[in-house]
Amino acid sequence: MVSRQSVCLRRLAGGERGGIVGFSRFLANTRVTVDNLIEGWGLAAGRACAGRHVLAIQDTSEINFTTTPARRRGLGEIGKGNGRGVLLHAMLGVDAETGAVLGLVAGRIWTRAGRVEVSHADRPLTDKESERWLATAQAAKPVLGGAAVVTEISDRESDIYAKWSRAPGPGFHILTRAWHDRPTSGGGKLSTAPLRAGGEALVELRARPGRPARTARLSMGFSRVEIVRPKNTIEEGLAETVSLSLVVVSEIDPPEGAEPILWRLLTTHCVDDAAMAWKVVGWYRQRWIIEQFFRTLKQQGLQLEDSQVETAERLLKLTAIAAQAACVIMQLVQARDGRSEQDAAIAFTPAEIETLQALGPTLEGKTALQKNPHPPRSLAWAAWIIAKLGGWDGYPKSKPPGPITLRHGLQYFRSLAHGWALRDV
Numbered sequence: 341m342v343s344r345q346s347v348c349l350r351r352l353a354g355g356e357r358g359g360i361v362g363f364s365r366f367l368a369n370t371r372v373t374v375d376n377l378i379e380g381w382g383l384a385a386g387r388a389c390a391g392r393h394v395l396a397i398q399d400t401s402e403i404n405f406t407t408t409p410a411r412r413r414g415l416g417e418i419g420k421g422n423g424r425g426v427l428l429h430a431m432l433g434v435d436a437e438t439g440a441v442l443g444l445v446a447g448r449i450w451t452r453a454g455r456v457e458v459s460h461a462d463r464p465l466t467d468k469e470s471e472r473w474l475a476t477a478q479a480a481k482p483v484l485g486g487a488a489v490v491t492e493i494s495d496r497e498s499d500i501y502a503k504w505s506r507a508p509g510p511g512f513h514i515l516t517r518a519w520h521d522r523p524t525s526g527g528g529k530l531s532t533a534p535l536r537a538g539g540e541a542l543v544e545l546r547a548r549p550g551r552p553a554r555t556a557r558l559s560m561g562f563s564r565v566e567i568v569r570p571k572n573t574i575e576e577g578l579a580e581t582v583s584l585s586l587v588v589v590s591e592i593d594p595p596e597g598a599e600p601i602l603w604r605l606l607t608t609h610c611v612d613d614a615a616m617a618w619k620v621v622g623w624y625r626q627r628w629i630i631e632q633f634f635r636t637l638k639q640q641g642l643q644l645e646d647s648q649v650e651t652a653e654r655l656l657k658l659t660a661i662a663a664q665a666a667c668v669i670m671q672l673v674q675a676r677d678g679r680s681e682q683d684a685a686i687a688f689t690p691a692e693i694e695t696l697q698a699l700g701p702t703l704e705g706k707t708a709l710q711k712n713p714h715p716p717r718s719l720a721w722a723a724w725i726i727a728k729l730g731g732w733d734g735y736p737k738s739k740p741p742g743p744i745t746l747r748h749g750l751q752y753f754r755s756l757a758h759g760w761a762l763r764d765v
């Protein structure tokens with residue numbers, strides 16, 4: 341999928357009928373399960389994460405497949421019941437220092453069987469979809485056993501008391517944006533907790549639907565809080581209180597009509613000074629990487645939502661494979677900036693690397709500015725070559741190549757690599 345930039349079975353199989361049948365059989369094989377495909381994600385990620393401080397960022401995305409009443413493909417409802425598709429919950433490992441994508445760590449892929457009739461508060465966590473936040477954090481622990489430190493990062497939906505009580509462990513931290521204005525020991529609430537002033541900073545906010553990019557002036561405060569177990573919980577064995585650091589970021593003078601930034605971040609990290617509090621804010625902002633990952637999967641790279649695969653079970657497996665492919669495309673996009681120091685071997689076969697090596701000099705210009713600046717056989721070196729093949733002019737001052745340029749480059753490279761391999765025949 342990475343090299344063909346497609347999840348369409350016909351294109352994946354190179355248009356040869358044998359290949360299409362082969363890949364269909366793979367998806368149909370009952371010994372190939374979604375669970376073991378997801379387990380496979382962690383194998384590479386575990387190695388890449390060893391010895392580092394890993395941000396383990398988790399989030400859920402809905403993948404909408406076109407259906408008609410006559411052709412539901414066995415898919416359940418998504419969104420507010422106005423579409424059909426699968427849900428992908430993924431945890432991405434990211435290097436806390438460099439922001440480099442290290443791999444997919446854990447997750448879950450499912451389609452809904454029907455509507456749930458029992459009200460939310462009367463069901464234990466194990467019966468709720470929200471259980472995925474805690475279960476994925478727990479699944480990450482053995483995978484990331486070799487990491488120096490892990491910080492799990494998730495958005496407001498994941499502010500679940502059971503997770504605060506059960507997920508943290510030695511070297512395994514939690515950083516989640518608060519949804520609830522939780523009561524704290526001593527009778528206060530998160531919103532009224534006295535804060536130590538942490539200063540101000542100008543921060544670039546990325547564009548998102550309904551919000552253009554802007555520079556925001558943010559003021560920050562932090563403190564230590566003890567959140568209290570909810571009175572109405574039916575979960576057993578939860579700690580009465582959990583001691584956490586609170587970092588509050590609010591916007592000064594937001595532009596007219598814009599919703600001012602207000603983030604209440606809770607973390608198990610010890611926050612003793614403003615420098616550490618800003619670090620926590622920086623880690624939380626890396627959450628956008630998983631949103632970028634979902635965009636790559638759905639639109640920019642693989643166009644998963646266009647897949648014609650017919651049954652839900654096979655679409656779940658296809659999603660698991662496509663997620664891994666989207667992760668590699670992101671690694672290439674990052675490598676083009678020389679941001680990661682990863683080896684080309686994580687994305688290319690030895691024969692492909694040989695082809696890259698042969699192609700490289702033909703794409704370089706005469707001046708130093710037009711030479712590949714990256715160490716040979718690094719992923720950054722490979723991404724530079726692929727981007728040039730995709731039409732990028734290669735000047736350091738030019739706009740860096742995006743996922744679509746890299747996708748074109750990969751398509752072209754793939755056919756060249758095929759020809760290069762044939763020369764030996």
Ligand SMILES: [Mn+2]
Nearest residue numbers: 399400495497
């Ligand atoms: Mn989310």
